[in-house]
Amino acid sequence: MHLIVCHLKLEVQLYKYSETTTPARKGNLTGSARKLKDNAADWHNLILKWDRLNEEGSSVAAKIVNSKISKESLKEHDVLMEGDHLSVAPSLVHQNSQELQAECTNLQNIVNKMAHILSKMEKMVSAGRGMCELEKFQYGAKGRPAPLFQTWSMQQFAEVSSRLYDVYKQELALKQTILQELAHTTNMDLSMVYLSSWLYQPYIEDSSKLLLESLLIETGHRAL
Amino acid sequence: MSQQPSSLLHQELRKCFRVLEANQNIWKSVLAECTPLMSSLGNLAEQLRALKNVELVNTPLAQFPDLKERLQYKLIQAIDTVLGKLSEKMYALQLVRDSISKQLLAVVQQYEQKADSLDIHSCTTRSAISPSVADMLEWFQDAERYYRVQYIQRKNLLQILKPDELVFMETAPKRWATLDSPRGEENISDVLHQVSFFMSSD
Numbered sequence: 304m305h306l307i308v309c310h311l312k313l314e315v316q317l318y319k320y321s322e323t324t325t326p327a328r329k330g331n332l333t334g335s336a337r338k339l340k341d342n343a344a345d346w347h348n349l350i351l352k353w354d355r356l357n358e359e360g361s362s363v364a365a366k367i368v369n370s371k372i373s374k375e376s377l378k379e380h381d382v383l384m385e386g387d388h389l390s391v392a393p394s395l396v397h398q399n400s401q402e403l404q405a406e407c408t409n410l411q412n413i414v415n416k417m418a419h420i421l422s423k424m425e426k427m428v429s430a431g432r433g434m435c436e437l438e439k440f441q442y443g444a445k446g447r448p449a450p451l452f453q454t455w456s457m458q459q460f461a462e463v464s465s466r467l468y469d470v471y472k473q474e475l476a477l478k479q480t481i482l483q484e485l486a487h488t489t490n491m492d493l494s495m496v497y498l499s500s501w502l503y504q505p506y507i508e509d510s511s512k513l514l515l516e517s518l519l520i521e522t523g524h525r526a527l
Numbered sequence: 528m529s530q531q532p533s534s535l536l537h538q539e540l541r542k543c544f545r546v547l548e549a550n551q552n553i554w555k556s557v558l559a560e561c562t563p564l565m566s567s568l569g570n571l572a573e574q575l576r577a578l579k580n581v582e583l584v585n586t587p588l589a590q591f592p593d594l595k596e597r598l599q600y601k602l603i604q605a606i607d608t609v610l611g612k613l614s615e616k617m618y619a620l621q622l623v624r625d626s627i628s629k630q631l632l633a634v635v636q637q638y639e640q641k642a643d644s645l646d647i648h649s650c651t652t653r654s655a656i657s658p659s660v661a662d663m664l665e666w667f668q669d670a671e672r673y674y675r676v677q678y679i680q681r682k683n684l685l686q687i688l689k690p691d692e693l694v695f696m697e698t699a700p701k702r703w704a705t706l707d708s709p710r711g712e713e714n715i716s717d718v719l720h721q722v723s724f725f726m727s728s729d
Contacts (some may be wrong), residue, residue, distance in 0.1 A: 401540055484587045493586055495577035496598070500588070503605065505597035 336451045342427050343522040349420050360413040362501045367406045368494045374399045414482050421475050428468045431461035455521050473506040532641035539637045543667045544722045546630045550623045557619045567698040568609050572696035575602045624678045631671040656724040667717040673711045
């Protein structure tokens with residue numbers, strides 16, 4: 304079984320602060336606006352990193368499943384050989400197990416990196432909440448009279464952040480489950496479902512991509 | 528006087544084989560681009576079928592809400608994308624078929640116009656550097672038929688794919704590969720070799 308990566312990749316340009324904001328404009332933005340714009344760029348970069356890790360993890364996961372399959376077939380082979388007192392197969396099984404272990408550790412590292420990304424996302428969500436509080440304190444319940452960028456209120460920024468965060472939180476939970484179960488299932492169909500769930504990230508909807516794009520447009524990272 | 532019509536026909540035939548030569552390469556490269564697309568189509572169908580076979584409730588994935596529906600949606604979306612790319616490739620193949628068919632029509636028309644003034648002898652004699660007009664017309668006609676039939680067969684295979692007939696979609700890459708006709712391709716190359724002196728004797 305080979306899982307072919309035919310993932311719809313969103314062609315995105317890597318944004319860095321230095322590229323997106325000219326020094327002059329950077330000087331103009333202060334306080335909440337500066338923070339929001341930086342957060343938007345962070346969202347973009349973190350999601351880009353996440354997607355890269357996802358692709359990387361996907362091929363590791365496929366290797367795990369493939370090596371699992373060959374391990375099973377070696378075991379069968381071993382049983383067949385037992386009658387003839389041949390000891391070649393056990394060493395092969397051992398070698399295969401080591402490879403499997405190495406790939407699992409590899410996948411574990413990738414999931415850890417993704418968890419790290421998620422923790423950064425969480426910080427941005429709480430920063431967003433903090434900015435809402437600050438705004439309430441400064442301008443009262445109605446918020447500031449004119450929007451910071453185009454049309455969004457501070458509340459909307461916070462909502463977008465927390466919606467994106469929820470999506471990735473769910474994805475991470477799914478990936479953690481896949482990581483735990485992938486090497487322990489003997490059901491081929493289930494292994495396949497694990498692999499496709501990993502690659503296609505079912506909780507990341509088109510609307511999440513739209514949210515991110517809107518965030519980038521609103522903060523001026525993307526030209527209209 | 529009798530030289531004139533046959534030399535015009537020769538010119539048109541040269542054009543035919545130039546078109547054939549150019550399109551043979553396009554055809555081959557487009558087909559080569561289709562192979563990975565077909566195999567990802569088969570692979571996606573396999574994933575979709577695995578998803579249908581698994582009762583997620585009895586697995587560690589039970590805790591994830593709407594996972595089955597969501598994953599199914601993603602897989603079908605991916606299939607759509609692949610099919611979209613394949614239909615672009617089919618369009619490229621159609622252009623190959625069309626330009627060869629158009630050229631065949633042109634040369635046959637040319638021949639029919641001149642038929643009265645062409646005697647049978649001048650159509651059937653060949654020389655050291657040029658095959659006979661009759662042979663060349665036949666070869667070109669064969670080539671045209673080859674691409675026409677190939678195109679129809681491949682188009683047909685893609686048209687009968689349905690998302691709910693996963694087994695058929697899974698076997699599609701194999702079916703696609705069985706449509707390959709090395710013999711047919713070889714014939715085209717043979718023809719092009721046979722007319723190579725004729726082509727350069729402009």
